[in-house]
């Protein structure tokens with residue numbers, strides 16, 4: 001089978017297509033033939049920087065990707081035999097861009113309802129719910145979301161309708177129309193639209209641009225920043241980096257929400273499995289317009 005591997009820190013063009021044996025199904029495992037995989041910015045960061053994430057999966061060579069959708073083609077004797085031929089979403093932070101992935105963790109495997117398509121499921125990310133929890137905990141009634149048109153931002157915005165706070169989704173000027181079209185009921189701002197001063201606010205930072213955070217900090221007296229994109233020390237005093245923990249119940253909830261149409265999946269461009277490098281370059285060179293997917 002083909003696996004797409006990061007072998008160094010020289011970026012996208014150093015990725016290698018490697019032929020490997022198909023994993024043998026283990027007694028605790030199910031073998032999944034992959035069909036759709038998301039192209040994620042975290043891979044781009046990892047391909048250039050060994051300290052790009054807080055995860056412990058950084059040894060090279062490593063198979064890229066963290067999740068994907070496929071069909072179960074073999075089931076180990078200790079797993080539920082009814083899983084055979086089921087369409088599933090799986091989490092595999094140790095690498096998902098292979099024709100076949102062996103899943104041995106039932107908490108990271110989700111059978112998909114018929115009404116959730118492969119493409120919709122492949123966009124799933126639970127990081128939005130990490131930010132939502134932080135927003136719910138905050139006593140501040142003003143919430144700014146930078147990078148609101150991102151895949152994570154779109155999932156977050158759709159889940160904030162139960163939160164009784166004033167939301168300011170912030171985007172770059174070229175992304176305003178896209179987010180307005182995708183979520184027409186939500187008012188969208190660029191940072192220069194924000195004219196007033198605020199006593200207090202929380203910023204859910206998805207864009208990771210310190211210039212935008214500086215502009216906001218000049219307008220907010222009591223500011224706290226929760227970032228999923230900046231891990232390093234910085235000039236902001238009330239600042240916290242948060243990350244997702246691949247929690248089973250969160251993904252189960254998201255799949256149910258896709259199935260009952262309370263969530264809409266942002267699906268972007270779709271590439272062929274021979275074009276993974278092109279897909280990653282497309283992600284790098286373009287504004288976010290839904291999750292870029294690769295079909296295996």
Ligand SMILES: NC(=O)c1ccc[n+]([C@@H]2O[C@H](COP(=O)([O-])OP(=O)(O)OC[C@H]3O[C@@H](n4cnc5c(N)ncnc54)[C@H](OP(=O)(O)O)[C@@H]3O)[C@@H](O)[C@H]2O)c1
Pocket residue numbers: 040041042045125127146147148149150151152153171172174175206207208209212227228229242243244286287288289290
């Ligand atoms: N902490 C965690 O657990 C975790 C997990 C997953 C992902 N992440 C990180 O979260 C971020 C968002 O992920 P995603 O998949 O939602 O990405 P995405 O859909 O590609 O969106 C990226 C967002 O960042 C904005 N952006 C990028 N560079 C910018 C800049 N220089 N100035 C202003 N805005 C900028 C983009 O704006 P435009 O579209 O207008 O360019 C877009 O809104 C990534 O940095 C990713 O690595 C963190």
